[in-house]
Amino acid sequence: MLYVLKKLGVFLLTLFVISILVFIAFQIIPGDEATNILGAEATPERLEALREQLGLNEPPVTRYFNWLAGFVTGDLGFSRSYNMPVSELLAGKLGITACLTALSFVMVILISFPVGLLLARFAHSVFDRVLMLINQLVMSLPPFFIGIIFTYIFGLVFKLFTPGKFVPLNEDPLRFWGYLIFPALAIALPKSAMVVKLFRGSMVSQFGEDYVRTAFSRGNSRRRVLMHHVVRNALIPVVTFLAFTLVDIVAGSIIIEQVFAIPGIGRLLLSSISGRDLAVVQTITMIIAAIVIAVNNLADLSYKYIDPRVKFR
Amino acid sequence: MIHRRRVNTNLIAGCIITGLTVFIILVGYFWTPFDPAGMDASAINAAPGLPHLLGTDRFGRDTLSRIMQGAGATLRIAFFAVCIGAFAGTLIGGLTGYFGGILDELIMRLSDAVTAFPSVLLALVAVSIVGRGSDKLILVLGVLFIPSFARVVRGEFVKQQHRDYVKNARLMGVKDARIIFVHILPNISAVLLSSIAIGFNNAVLAEASMSFLGLGVAPTESASLGIMLKEAENSLMSAPWQALSAGFSIAILILGFSLISEGLGFNGIRSRTSKRRLRLNAENA
Numbered sequence: 001m002l003y004v005l006k007k008l009g010v011f012l013l014t015l016f017v018i019s020i021l022v023f024i025a026f027q028i029i030p031g032d033e034a035t036n037i038l039g040a041e042a043t044p045e046r047l048e049a050l051r052e053q054l055g056l057n058e059p060p061v062t063r064y065f066n067w068l069a070g071f072v073t074g075d076l077g078f079s080r081s082y083n084m085p086v087s088e089l090l091a092g093k094l095g096i097t098a099c100l101t102a103l104s105f106v107m108v109i110l111i112s113f114p115v116g117l118l119l120a121r122f123a124h125s126v127f128d129r130v131l132m133l134i135n136q137l138v139m140s141l142p143p144f145f146i147g148i149i150f151t152y153i154f155g156l157v158f159k160l161f162t163p164g165k166f167v168p169l170n171e172d173p174l175r176f177w178g179y180l181i182f183p184a185l186a187i188a189l190p191k192s193a194m195v196v197k198l199f200r201g202s203m204v205s206q207f208g209e210d211y212v213r214t215a216f217s218r219g220n221s222r223r224r225v226l227m228h229h230v231v232r233n234a235l236i237p238v239v240t241f242l243a244f245t246l247v248d249i250v251a252g253s254i255i256i257e258q259v260f261a262i263p264g265i266g267r268l269l270l271s272s273i274s275g276r277d278l279a280v281v282q283t284i285t286m287i288i289a290a291i292v293i294a295v296n297n298l299a300d301l302s303y304k305y306i307d308p309r310v311k312f313r
Numbered sequence: 314m315i316h317r318r319r320v321n322t323n324l325i326a327g328c329i330i331t332g333l334t335v336f337i338i339l340v341g342y343f344w345t346p347f348d349p350a351g352m353d354a355s356a357i358n359a360a361p362g363l364p365h366l367l368g369t370d371r372f373g374r375d376t377l378s379r380i381m382q383g384a385g386a387t388l389r390i391a392f393f394a395v396c397i398g399a400f401a402g403t404l405i406g407g408l409t410g411y412f413g414g415i416l417d418e419l420i421m422r423l424s425d426a427v428t429a430f431p432s433v434l435l436a437l438v439a440v441s442i443v444g445r446g447s448d449k450l451i452l453v454l455g456v457l458f459i460p461s462f463a464r465v466v467r468g469e470f471v472k473q474q475h476r477d478y479v480k481n482a483r484l485m486g487v488k489d490a491r492i493i494f495v496h497i498l499p500n501i502s503a504v505l506l507s508s509i510a511i512g513f514n515n516a517v518l519a520e521a522s523m524s525f526l527g528l529g530v531a532p533t534e535s536a537s538l539g540i541m542l543k544e545a546e547n548s549l550m551s552a553p554w555q556a557l558s559a560g561f562s563i564a565i566l567i568l569g570f571s572l573i574s575e576g577l578g579f580n581g582i583r584s585r586t587s588k589r590r591l592r593l594n595a596e597n598a
Contacts, residue, residue, distance in 0.1 A: 025438055029442050140565075142563055149556070254437075255525070288431075
């Protein structure tokens with residue numbers, strides 16, 4: 001209980017510090033919402049009037065606490081560039097990025113576990129060596145490059161999807177997922193290669209353990225030893241790495257959304273930074289920060305369930 | 314039994330790949346087959362062949378020459394960013410690891426928070442503050458790399474603290490600064506070197522991502538691999554080979570550095586998880 005409280009305290013404190021940092025960053029960047037709305041040729045008088053109207057002339061500390069008070073009570077603020085409340089703006093986009101992330105994460109697991117098992121089964125054979133070489137190459141491919149290749153091969157040559165023509169979920173669920181498959185795979189491929197490498201290495205390092213020899217000497221088949229004994233132990237480092245992978249996938253989706261023109265929070269974040277839309281940027285960073293910290297804590301907790309010897313302070 | 318020394322294939326392969334690419338890049342600083350900025354109206358979006366080995370882009374600029382120049386720009390950014398990160402990180406990590414105390418605790422908590430965050434996101438916000446340009450990108454990436462270097466170096470310093478040679482040096486009255494830089498630092502050089510290789514790996518990827526998003530090197534400044542990939546994306550329909558040459562150049566650079574770091578015994582994947590385990594075990598004790 002104390003452990004949970006302590007973690008919760010650190011969690012809230014970190015979010016608080018990050019929100020202050022983002023706020024300070026926005027004070028330093030040249031330009032504000034007023035210059036962005038009126039453009040570069042606006043007269044100083046008009047700029048001043050708009051700043052007064054938007055409340056930008058109040059001292060920074062007051063503005064920060066105004067935002068904080070709103071945020072805590074559930075009022076996320078108002079986006080001037082999109083002219084709608086931030087909560088409404090995010091509602092649609094958050095779901096899209098969440099779908100992309102989830103799909104990508106599922107793909108990582110579906111690809112890396114069978115491949116890792118197969119490679120560990122045939123460890124040190126020619127098959128293993130060749131595949132590990134390819135694996136190393138895939139690890140080095142930047143996701144957005146894979147995205148571009150997919151756009152060309154599946155979009156332009158085979159015409160499996162129309163590049164740049166995103167289909168919303170409520171319009172056609174089948175084509176929505178069909179469109180998301182390719183960006184999700186682009187993020188998932190290099191990540192899966194990393195998991196394959198880790199999983200295979202983790203399994204192979206178990207082969208020399210006493211319990212494996214015992215399992216064999218009791219007449220278990222190779223397959224049974226691998227599936228029933230080795231996998232469980234080999235999974236311990238993999239599960240934690242998957243937690244980091246999830247965080248990286250969220251970050252990767254920001255870039256891949258640009259390649260595939262997916263209207264998720266990544267694109268919104270980029271356009272909001274250039275549009276000096278503080279309320280939107282604050283909310284998105286808070287969401288991502290919350291996910292990152294939560295996932296990291298879950299990874300710590302997962303130890304307890306996989307390896308009961310670990311206790312928490 | 315004859316004990317044969319295991320050949321470090323990762324390190325050798327990594328050194329060969331990186332050596333070759335660095336050689337090509339160095340040649341590119343003095344000589345390229347064509348002028349990287351020279352436009353040839355008679356060869357627009359030409360396919361790979363002669364005389365343009367990797368083809369041309371939509372302005373008729375030779376892709377191979379631009380890649381040689383662009384990879385140079387990318388590597389230059391990576392080099393200086395890693396220099397900033399490694400230098401400041403080693404200094405901070407060494408001092409906090411050696412002296413410990415409240416400052417150590419504070420700085421490590423801060424770097425925990427920073428390293429937990431996706432670095433692309435941090436770089437995005439940072440670039441929007443300082444603006445575009447390769448020098449600014451070096452600064453942003455360099456500063457972002459400091460915490461990870463500091464963590465690694467600090468961890469090594471904490472381990473070395475209790476070694477006999479450090480204790481002896483202390484007993485002999487050697488000054489702290491000398492123990493840190495002359496006694497301990499050479500002993501952690503292997504770890505530092507592999508982190509530097511990983512740093513290069515991350516820096517190349519970060520430059521490419523940021524320039525690709527239009528937040529890195531300004532296109533007017535010089536070519537860079539990220540910018541070339543972005544430009545190639547625009548003419549994907551008419552000249553798909555441009556994307557391939559730019560993308561694979563990035564991949565080869567990254568592959569070389571990742572093989573070197575692995576050859577030096579630092580598995581980026583495994584260390585990340587095992588460090589957490591160590592921490593948990595330490596908390597148990």
